[in-house]
Amino acid sequence: MQLNNPDLLKNSSFIHGQWVESPQSFEVINPANEQVVANIFEVTPSQLEMAVNAATSAQKEWQALTADERAQRLMQWYALIIDNQQDLAQIMTAEQGKPLSEASGEVVYGANYIKWYAEEARRTNGAVLPMNNKNQRALVIKRPVGVVSAITPWNFPGAMILRKASAALAAGCSFIVKPSELTPLSALALAELANQAGIPAGVFNVVVGSNAQPIGEVLTMHPKINKFSFTGSTPVGKKLLAQCASTVKKTSMELGGNAPFIIFDDADLEKAIDGVMRSKFRNAGQTCVCANRIFVQRNILSEFVAQLTNKLNTLKIGDGTTEGITLGPLINHCAIDKVNALVKDAIEKGAQVITHKSEMPVKGFFYRPTLLIDVTPEMKIFNREIFGPIASVIVFDTETEVIQLANQTQFGLCSYAFTENISRLWRLSEQLEFGMVGINEGVLSNPLAPFGGIKESGMGREGGSWGIDEYLETRYVCIGNV
Ligand code: ADP
Numbered sequence: 001m002q003l004n005n006p007d008l009l010k011n012s013s014f015i016h017g018q019w020v021e022s023p024q025s026f027e028v029i030n031p032a033n034e035q036v037v038a039n040i041f042e043v044t045p046s047q048l049e050m051a052v053n054a055a056t057s058a059q060k061e062w063q064a065l066t067a068d069e070r071a072q073r074l075m076q077w078y079a080l081i082i083d084n085q086q087d088l089a090q091i092m093t094a095e096q097g098k099p100l101s102e103a104s105g106e107v108v109y110g111a112n113y114i115k116w117y118a119e120e121a122r123r124t125n126g127a128v129l130p131m132n133n134k135n136q137r138a139l140v141i142k143r144p145v146g147v148v149s150a151i152t153p154w155n156f157p158g159a160m161i162l163r164k165a166s167a168a169l170a171a172g173c174s175f176i177v178k179p180s181e182l183t184p185l186s187a188l189a190l191a192e193l194a195n196q197a198g199i200p201a202g203v204f205n206v207v208v209g210s211n212a213q214p215i216g217e218v219l220t221m222h223p224k225i226n227k228f229s230f231t232g233s234t235p236v237g238k239k240l241l242a243q244c245a246s247t248v249k250k251t252s253m254e255l256g257g258n259a260p261f262i263i264f265d266d267a268d269l270e271k272a273i274d275g276v277m278r279s280k281f282r283n284a285g286q287t288c289v290c291a292n293r294i295f296v297q298r299n300i301l302s303e304f305v306a307q308l309t310n311k312l313n314t315l316k317i318g319d320g321t322t323e324g325i326t327l328g329p330l331i332n333h334c335a336i337d338k339v340n341a342l343v344k345d346a347i348e349k350g351a352q353v354i355t356h357k358s359e360m361p362v363k364g365f366f367y368r369p370t371l372l373i374d375v376t377p378e379m380k381i382f383n384r385e386i387f388g389p390i391a392s393v394i395v396f397d398t399e400t401e402v403i404q405l406a407n408q409t410q411f412g413l414c415s416y417a418f419t420e421n422i423s424r425l426w427r428l429s430e431q432l433e434f435g436m437v438g439i440n441e442g443v444l445s446n447p448l449a450p451f452g453g454i455k456e457s458g459m460g461r462e463g464g465s466w467g468i469d470e471y472l473e474t475r476y477v478c479i480g481n482v
Pocket residue numbers: 151152153154155178179180181212213214215216217231232233234236237239240
């Protein structure tokens with residue numbers, strides 16, 4: 001990997017402003033060529049304890065700064081991330097596989113959360129309530145929750161950390177994150193830049209290890225940690241949520257999705273196809289908001305399939321560092337097996353298959369982009385998060401029917417619908433049971449808006465004023481005998 005700033009390539013946990021090594025290490029693999037990118041020191045139990053203690057003492061000083069002072073340091077972090085955008089993108093592509101252009105987009109997207117929350121830090125306003133007793137006054141103030149821990153996934157190795165850390169730090173919290181063992185390098189590079197930006201020692205810590213469970217137990221059960229924020233799969237989230245119950249931690253959970261993507265016959269088909277391509281094939285289909293079930297109204301089905309097949313064949317598959325590549329590999333072999341099992345089940349139950357035509361790379365965890373038609377609710381692929389470049393298409397006749405089918409899932413993260421009918425637009429916004437609804441839009445995440453799910457897709461929101469509230473306590477102050 002050729003970096004302008006080789007200092008960004010780190011190989012150990014970052015605790016209390018120090019890089020801490022240990023006797024054992026684990027490998028990070030490049031999914032595009034199966035080669036070792038780095039060996040990373042495993043965090044030890046005593047280092048984890050050190051991280052919690054460092055975050056506890058640093059938080060006191062961090063919250064004592066003015067919001068302006070915190071904002072200045074956050075803006076420096078933002079500026080350094082932008083200055084190092086290309087190197088951060090190189091690191092991300094090497095460990096995660098996404099095309100360089102997507103990685104570089106993710107760096108800016110994540111950094112924009114820092115900028116947004118640096119500004120929002122100044123607006124964590126309280127309230128003065130008109131009291132109903134003459135000799136009392138009632139106030140509401142906002143206080144940082146304290147020490148925050150987080151566990152993040154491999155699909156967005158930078159942004160999932162920055163979405164949480166930006167709001168937490170702006171609110172006056174300290175932060176300990178365990179990134180995915182598959183993609184720790186982006187997290188460590190962000191820590192190096194946080195350090196250079198003057199974020200005080202102990203305020204932003206990264207702990208890395210390949211054995212998630214014991215680290216997770218500390219981060220969810222340690223009494224000195226006040227809040228836990230997770231992005232990952234629903235089964236793991238449920239387990240971690242239960243662990244948080246032991247100390248009644250405040251929690252935010254951003255879990256799995258099963259997004260419906262509904263295309264009505266009154267939609268602008270070209271825009272809808274473009275939306276499908278962006279929503280479905282970004283990050284090789286490995287996002288929790290990816291179009292998971294594409295519902296197409298019957299009378300436009302054949303036109304839709306013809307146009308999508310053409311688009312599918314424009315995808316350029318390969319190592320994300322190569323110019324022009326638009327689809328990278330899946331994260332590992334296990335991911336390929338999972339997708340294969342879903343496709344096999346769908347075919348056995350009657351789905352029709354159209355696959356991408358071009359040559360596939362020989363090395364790496366690549367999966368051929370595939371279109372499945374005639375998918376039905378009986379198939380596993382209708383009910384599970386696919387996390388791969390498979391567009392699964394279900395035909396429908398009426399609006400009532402498709403809303404019922406779309407809601408027929410325990411997940412409730414993101415949904416999409418394409419229609420030019422404004423009354424329908426309102427009905428869908430209200431009746432689709434999802435935390436987010438994209439109307440005539442395939443990609444909707446934005447620092448100013450509340451990202452998050454309902455049902456088994458989680459709780460809490462990231463982004464906007466809702467996102468910083470997750471890291472603030474509401475305190476009622478009553479002044480008597482006035
Ligand atoms: P994904 O399917 O996206 O890999 P996971 O939920 O398995 O989602 O992983 C998301 C994050 O959760 C990763 O950082 C992973 O290391 C961590 N993780 C997985 N299992 C556990 C566990 N039992 N305890 C704590 N963290 C875990």
